[in-house]
Amino acid sequence: MTALSSDAPQSVSAAPTGARRPGPILLVTVLLLGVISFQLNASMLTPALPAIGAHFGVDAGQVAQVQSLFFLAGAISGPLMGRWSDFIGRRTALLIVIGIMATGTVLCLLAPSLPILLTGRFMQGTSSAIFALSYIVLQENLSRAAFGTAVGVLASINGGVAGFDGYLGGLMTEKLGFHSIFWVVLALALGAALAILRVVPARHAAVATGRMDWWGAALLSTFLILLTYFVQSGSEAGWAAVPTLLLGAGTLLNFAVFCLVEKRRATPLVAVHHLRSRPVLTVILSTVLTLAGVFAVMNFTVIVLSQDSEHGFGLDPSLSALLYLTPAALLGVLCAPLAGWLTGKIGWRLALRIGSACSLLALIGAAFFVENRWLVLAMIACLGIFYNGFFLTSINGLSVLLSPKEAPGTLPGINGASFGLGASLGVVLVAPLVARASEIGYATGLWLSAGIAAAALLVSLMVPAPTDDSTTTTPEGN
Known part of the structure; x- marks a missing residue:
């Protein structure tokens, strides 16, 4: 992590001559505030869903829209805001996104009915674009070495704030009511907006001509x-x-x-020839397939397995989350910055392949030892290192470095939308097998996820090296 101390940018930048750049640590800290405000929106409200349903007198199917609309808005806002920032500048785009999120949060606080709350949640969901915009800001302002570490720091929040945000959301719901979560999010959003206004360079991106x-x-x-x-x-x-x-x-x-x-x-918005290009296509496919293979295991199959008293481990929901969600999230927070730092040593593609290959091995191990709760726990913890740490860091960094030069906001935005698509597909594909676990066991669902992860590994082998990757000149072509 010493790389983060460097403030001599070597990457492509549109800064005017003599423009003052913020220090790497300050810039990362400010962007982290925005990223956390989004992540808490996503994770802290999950344990509050039953309370929201009871408050508005609706069933579980209706209250599920509180999350589904949130993530749908995120999928839409990523490509749109990423590309628009090429015209209006990164800081302006970040402030617009946070402004919409804050307005949606106020709407959620004042909502007299579920439809109004859902409108607010959709507006909050646009904050997903903060990730893509932040990665672009980092690439434009940091050296190559510092960029890798900084991407790891931000990517570490993608899996949750060390695994304790969900627990905190449940605790606040019990003690203060679910509205208290929105107050926390609103305070963070306002703080992030002020910090971004003060720290993130105000210059126009100057990378796109014409109109949105x-x-x-x-x-x-x-x-x-x-x-x-x-x-x-x-x-x-x-x-x-x-x-x-x-x-x-x-x-x-x-x-x-x-x-x-x-x-x-x-x-x-997206040139059709770019959609067919090797850099764009392989990054998107790698994200969709990896999420389809890994996300469903970490956030669906193993949770159901751990709480199944007849054919699984029979754990209480709280203990299940503590054992099978928290360690992976915590390891991701610790390992993602390390993975980002390593990209400067071994190259972005090799880091991606390590993440994909080791995630696949962990899924195979979970399928082999599906009846042993401790070995399954160990395999899921490994996913915290290699999926949350290596894969998320490398794929997010590559989405910035491999984006078309004339439209640098395009691939990070589309890649952000691909996360939701891959996660949804993974759950959809394994859900029927998990539902039949009493007949065929949970191993079948795990093997299907491993098969999808194997396809993701094959795609990762075809991802090209970034042109500014300092390791591309080595004989191995990392």
Whole structure:
């Protein structure tokens, strides 16, 4: 982590000559405030969902929208805000996102009904773009060595704040009511906005000419919404059900229209030839497949297994979370900065391959030893190191370094949207097998996840090296 002390940027930057840059530690700390404000929005409210349902008198199906709409908004805002920041500047984009999140938080605090609360949660969800925007800010202001470590620090929050944020959210809900969580988020958001206004350079990004492609943004947003509901419908109604087929057809048609429109735009949201390029395609596929393979295991299969009293380990929900969620999150917080630092030594691609390969081995181990609670615990802890630490750090860094030079906000934004898609697909694919665990056991679901992770490893081998990766000149071509 000594790399973070360097403040002599060597990466591509649009700073005017003589522009003063913030110190690396100060810049990372300020961006971390924004990232944490998003993460607490995502994780602290999870244990409060039953209380929200009781407050508004709705069932579990309705209250689930509190989270689903939040993550849907995040998937939409990433590509949109990432690209828009190429025109209006990173700091302005960060302040817009935080402003929308703060407004949504106030709406949640004052909501007299669930629909108003859901509107506020959708607005809060746009804060997911803070991750992509922060990575771009780091790349534009830090040296290569410092960039890797800084990405690791921010990526470490992607899996939760050391695993204790969910516990704190539950405790606050019990003692102070669920509205207290929104007060904490609002205070953090306002603090982050003031810090960003003071520290993040105000210069325009100066990397894009022309105008923002709002037609492309509308079509891509519609595509992501249709795709999300297509996956949800396939999970609930079946893949051959008429609503699912209609949603699938609508999703494909919308994507076709999006491609046709983008080909005719002078400054497209996402140039179609970039979508077919090796850097963009491999990064997106690696993210989707890895999330589909790993996320479902860490946040679904193993949790159900640990709480199943007949065919699993029979643990209480609190003990299940403490044993199978907290260690992985805590190890991710510790290991992600180390993984970022190592990228300067071994290269971004090798770090990605280490994360993908070791995550696959951990899933295979969990499938082999599915009946042993302690060995399963050890394998999930390993995922905290190699998935939360190595993979999340390297894939987020690569999304910035491999993004098209004329549109540096494009790939980080799309990659951010890919996280939600991969997580949803993973749960959808393994849920039917987990539901039949009484007949076939949990190992089948774990083996399916391992198979998906194996495909992710193969894709990671095709990810190209960034042109400014100092290790690319080595004989091994890291």
